[in-house]
Amino acid sequence: MTDHELDVRPLPGPGKHPTIFQAYDALGVGESIAVVNDHDPRHLRDEFEVEHPGGYAWEYLARERGAYRIRITKLAATPLPRVLADAAAVSASSGDATGAVWKLQMRERDLDSNIIALPPGAAIGAHTGPDVDVLIYVLAGSGQLGTELDAQPVALRGGSLIWLPRRSRRRFTAGPDGLRYLTVHQRRRALTLTTAPA
Incomplete structure (x- = not known):
């Protein structure tokens, strides 16, 4: 041809x-x-x-x-299914890193996904989430998810699967072993955080 x-x-x-x-x-x-x-x-x-x-x-x-x-x-009509990363290895090798230590790289996709690392005691301050639902899977460590009802934080530990509804208020605090979690959500132009009202 x-x-x-x-x-x-x-x-x-x-x-x-x-x-x-x-x-x-x-x-x-x-x-x-x-x-x-x-x-x-x-x-x-x-x-x-x-x-x-x-x-x-x-x-x-x-x-x-x-x-x-x-x-x-x-050779193929669509991109082939494949293993993207060993999440446990990425989590273990992130050390004292803070923020996204892994993310999806493909240009044509409907989803976004990241592995977020927080060292012991670190926090992501209170913010209102974006206009997409987010699933979080805790890979390692522990911590707390603060919500709009401050008296009812959600305990985070390895294996926890958490749903963050769109536009919900949240904050994350890592426990003594740090916190590593995977996020999955619909792709959007920019996943930005805004400060929550007092």
């Missing part, structure tokens, strides 16, 4: 990768694009490993200065 040729050399840098992925997404299974670029697109291949590991083939056709030519073949 004849490759669809895509010469991205005239394009500005930030437009190259999106153009290539758009052309790749339009391919049928077994079809290929021959990408022509002015340098070795190693970073593009890194992105393909994030988006389509095992579902594409990469072949250098030419490695000439100013004219690299790569055949990218679509």
Whole structure:
């Protein structure tokens, strides 16, 4: 089958990768694009490993200065299911890190997910959650989830599965062993936190 040729050399840098992925997404299974670029697109291949590991083939056709030519073949109709990370290993290796120590990287997705790490005694202050429901799974450690009713904090420990309704007030405080948890929620442009009213 004849490759669809895509010469991205005239394009500005930030437009190259999106153009290539758009052309790749339009391919049928077994079809290929021959990408022509002015340098070795190693970073593009890194992105393909994030988006389509095992579902594409990469072949250098030419490695000439100013004219690299790569055949990218679509092997699967959609990205393949796969293991993204060992959550226990990420949690264990995060040490005294604070904040997101892992997150989803794929550009085309409906979900967002993070592993959040809090060292012993650390806290995420009171805030009103975003306009999405969030599931939290506690991986390790312990702590408390403060809610709108201050007298009724929710105990957090390994294995706890917690639902945070959209726009609910919450705050997190890590216990003596710290707190590590996985969040899963619908993707949105930016998951921002706002200060809760007094």
